[in-house]
Amino acid sequence: MISGDDLERHGRPKSSNRTENYSSSSYAHTETYWTSWLIPVFVIANIAVFVVLMYINNCPKHNHSRIYGKCVARFLGRFSFQPLRENPLFGASSNTLEKLGALQWWKIVHGHQGWRLVTANWLHAGLIHLVANMLSLVLIGIRLEQQFGFLCIGVIYLLSGFGGSILSSLFIQRNISVGASGALFGLLGTMLSELITNWTIYTNKAAALLTLIVMVVVNLAVGILPFVDNFAHIGGFLTGFLLGFVLLPRPQFGWFERHNLPADVRVKSKYKAYQYVLGLLALCLLVAGFTVGLVMLFRGEQGYKHCDWCHYLNCVPTSKWECNNS
Template identity: 70%
Template sequence: MATGDLERGNGKNRGNSYNRSSSSYSLENDEKQWTSWLVPMFLVANVDVFVVVMYINNCPNNNPRLEGRCVARFLGRLSFQPTRENPLFGPSSNTLEKLGALEWYKVVHGNQGWRLITCVWLHAGVIHLLANMLSLIFIGIRLEQQFGFICVGLIYLLFGLGGSILSALFIQRNISVGASGALFGLLGAMLSELLTNWTIYTNKAAALITLVVIIAINLAIGILPHVDNFAHIGGFLSGFLLGFVLLLRPQFGWVGLKNLPAGAPVKSKHMAYQYVFWVIGVVLLIVGFSVGLVMLFRGENGNDHCSWCHYLSCVPTSKWQCGN
């Protein structure tokens, strides 16, 4: 997305030569471009899971009294629940709950901690699925091409877990599903990647403003009812911190020792502030996940420790309420 079109460094210096003191040294281009295959696999997996969920949901047979009101009845058992029950064109909440939706009581008191992960692969409907998968394509493919599948895979899974933990701490009366936490984590990682690799980008201010605006708009949408903004915030914070740890790049102009003649001065591979960000990111990630998990499995309610935090997920207006 926003930083995908940024130019790195100075175009005159990005080739295969490095000039210093009127001497020319050979430099291998370290901008390795990875082939993106993991993100497309994530996309296929999410779509496949949704089809399986709809097959199990089986609106016509499992809800005989609603058979005539199932949406897209020509799809047979893949038809959707009535729009009054699910306006996103998807399964019933009961089906999502049975198949692994995030539900606080079952996680804490039912020893079903696996729901913190499975809920990331479930979606409430076609609209929900399309929105998340389009975001995954535009954000995830760019990151995988630049940093490889291992980083993106770890980031995606940890983002989803971070979003689930925060969601379970603050939303304890409803179920929650979706990859939104993981996707907001990718946005957070893009922001920290821009900050920690600041020296290699041109048009820094424009890129930063664009990315912050995109993030702000998406978080603002999260204050609407029936949207789990805590999953968004948890994923974003996890991604922002993990980006400092995994998405570190050498500063512009750095040359490996093998490319320099003996006695030539060598620049430090990373800037001092990059190491500071790295340490802060590691410490806050460990503390954040540890505190969050301990609070969750002790059965604590995050709202008891933050009386105003519920406004982060829904702000009541004259048009809607923020009940269950």
């Protein structure tokens, strides 16, 4: 999460124009700060789904494999975890994840179970996976919801998860995938586009932009490790990045004070021209991306056939590990 001093401090522009020469305190007084409730609800929902997942998994009853060993934390009864050799993240079996809606290409395309593009975002492979994602959601999501409200951030979160699922399904077709990472990367992408579209109201612009870019690069770099679905990250990030231009532009300060200003300096447009252009372009790209992605997916297209080098976006083989490009 970026420091509030870098991303939220409103400064005084260099322009001498009366409609642009505003102080940070003046602009802050015109903004509405929301009480964050949707992000906590999302966190509670994810935890509740994980509890239900473990209840249905019921390791002591269903684990009959001698290969992986005994259930972990057996004192939890039916909530105990699968053997670590089977699931090192302290979670359920792949069969249970698949049963409850994990992302699986075959069932989406040939089983007509498109709902998995949504449900997979609410499932987590294990307790470690859940805790890491929920901490990230709290750190990033609450601040964004306080600034922009539950409606915008809720739409971004849900659509980013959906976009991540589409891209993941196009490339990962033999394994299952779960997690809220696509939605979380969407919020990260939104932070970057919000900074760009509201560029004029921020101080320390270069530092804020550099910090965000480093965060994005580091997080995406982690995704090239094996067993991490980086396509969900990329799809979610791109969706959130485009939605930020559409949903999160800040009005000009003069728009708030237009009734108190002289007629010759009154601001007639709520947003600046470049904000309208960026928003329209992003909306067109978003609609085109979702349309093309869904058409390719339900036609059974294999993403690697159209981009043979894209496997490097998901995993880079080294002397320490190999990659399963399927």
